[in-house]
Amino acid sequence: xxxxxxxxxxxxxxxxxxxxxxxxxxxxxxxxxxxxxxxxxxxxxxxxxxxxxxxxxxxxxxxxxxxxxxxxxxxxxxxxxxxxx
Numbered sequence: 699x700x701x702x703x704x705x706x707x708x709x710x711x712x713x714x715x716x717x718x719x720x721x722x723x724x725x726x727x728x729x730x731x732x733x734x735x736x737x738x739x740x741x742x743x744x745x746x747x748x749x750x751x752x753x754x755x756x757x758x759x760x761x762x763x764x765x766x767x768x769x770x771x772x773x774x775x776x777x778x779x780x781x782x783x
Contacts, residue, residue, distance in 0.1 A: 716722060736743050 733743055
């Protein structure tokens with residue numbers, strides 16, 4: 699098996715596990731709603747990560763709150779929710 703195939707199979711398994719975990723999906727949904735509502739009322743969200751993906755995800759969330767359709771990074775949403783709690 700080529701490395702790319704192994705990587706994609708691993709990613710697919712991780713996504714399938716996430717899709718079957720209702721509790722985590724609910725937490726992701728709550729985190730997303732919290733972030734969007736914060737941006738809609740012009741609030742601030744402080745998030746911490748170790749690279750450009752965190753910055754890109756936060757910018758995408760800000761754009762989503764302004765009516766744009768953007769990809770979302772679920773891990774960043776969960777991390778933001780943990781920081782807020």
